[in-house]
Amino acid sequence: MIAPNSLFPAELTFASQCVAALRDAKLAAASAGGSFGWAEIERVIGEQFEAWDRDHFRGITEKVSERRGAKGKDPCFEAMAQLCGIDWRNCTADERGRLNNALKQLRAVTPSLSPEHLSNFASRWKAKYPSAELTAKTFSANWSLVSHTKTSKEAKIDHIEELSAQLARVRAEKNQLYPEDAQREDLNEPQLVRLRWLVAEESNLSSKLARIRGYG
Numbered sequence: 001m002i003a004p005n006s007l008f009p010a011e012l013t014f015a016s017q018c019v020a021a022l023r024d025a026k027l028a029a030a031s032a033g034g035s036f037g038w039a040e041i042e043r044v045i046g047e048q049f050e051a052w053d054r055d056h057f058r059g060i061t062e063k064v065s066e067r068r069g070a071k072g073k074d075p076c077f078e079a080m081a082q083l084c085g086i087d088w089r090n091c092t093a094d095e096r097g098r099l100n101n102a103l104k105q106l107r108a109v110t111p112s113l114s115p116e117h118l119s120n121f122a123s124r125w126k127a128k129y130p131s132a133e134l135t136a137k138t139f140s141a142n143w144s145l146v147s148h149t150k151t152s153k154e155a156k157i158d159h160i161e162e163l164s165a166q167l168a169r170v171r172a173e174k175n176q177l178y179p180e181d182a183q184r185e186d187l188n189e190p191q192l193v194r195l196r197w198l199v200a201e202e203s204n205l206s207s208k209l210a211r212i213r214g215y216g
Helices: 009-031 038-071 075-083 093-109 115-128 136-142 152-177 189-213
Strands: none
Touching: 009 038, 075 093, 075 115, 093 136, 115 136, 152 189
């Protein structure tokens, strides 16, 4: 016999419900002048089990859903599924496995993987191979073959760095050609032409940087 202490709370609840239901059914049968045998006992316990099973497992399902919601969704999983034409809400275990395996490989080489990375890859893949199928395997097998890994933010940062480097070179050449204490009369015609170009280029690069940074 199982000791009451060893039962889980849910089992204790179920046992208590059965005892109460059997007692009520027995009293009802006695009041009606009927009998209360094994058939009635099985019926009552069966009804209690169905009710407990339904309510108990419904509660488990709700708790699991709450935990999944707390963890949050995986935007990359949803993005890859959508790009591959897969309904991630109703995909099979095999489809989900292929998507997760591909994402695991991509994150190993691109830790900051985002949906934009995947979208950029898909766009370039379609442009390069218009008739080729796009699958989870396509991503993991060709990730380094297609130029795709920079997001718009990363590309903006790289562009700013490139323009800043160009601007620094232009200013360095201009200062070397025409120091602050120099006079324009000291320059010959080719040097003056070069100086005018450097001044114009400095202004052009400064304006570009201001626009990209959002200052202008």
